[in-house]
Amino acid sequence: MEADQIKGACLCGIGEYIVITCSGACDLGLIADTVARKLRDNKVRKMNCLAAVGADVKPTIEAFKAANLLLLDGCPVDCGKKILEKAGISSFKYVRLTDLGYEKGKTPVTEEVINAVYEKVETIY
Numbered sequence: 001m002e003a004d005q006i007k008g009a010c011l012c013g014i015g016e017y018i019v020i021t022c023s024g025a026c027d028l029g030l031i032a033d034t035v036a037r038k039l040r041d042n043k044v045r046k047m048n049c050l051a052a053v054g055a056d057v058k059p060t061i062e063a064f065k066a067a068n069l070l071l072l073d074g075c076p077v078d079c080g081k082k083i084l085e086k087a088g089i090s091s092f093k094y095v096r097l098t099d100l101g102y103e104k105g106k107t108p109v110t111e112e113v114i115n116a117v118y119e120k121v122e123t124i125y
């Protein structure tokens with residue numbers, strides 16, 4: 001890869017099936033991030049960076065538009081969803097952890113919770 005391409009593009013996972021997450025600082029952000037990494041580690045989806053969309057990295061935005069994209073947001077502030085929509089990305093699967101019954105600031109970050117969320121999103125295609 002040319003140096004300019006490396007500078008201009010995110011080198012994280014690009015593929016047909018991609019997962020991105022708000023990766024927020026709270027419990028639900030951490031759970032969403034951990035679940036996304038688990039999807040990646042189990043080769044269900046490639047994981048990529050929501051921050052690259054916020055930074056207007058064009059190759060990443062174009063790759064996301066062409067992919068089967070799953071976004072995990074922690075709570076109804078919907079940071080990830082707003083970032084994607086602002087960048088003109090309108091087609092993506094969406095899971096908000098509070099919609100699954102988890103409460104922001106009151107959810108223990110345990111294997112049990114992580115696995116329960118993982119099982120709900122693993123089969124989304």
Ligand code: SF4
Pocket residue numbers: 022023024025026028029073074075076077078079080
């Ligand atoms: S969607 Fe909620 S949990 Fe995720 S970064 Fe935004 S405020 Fe934090």
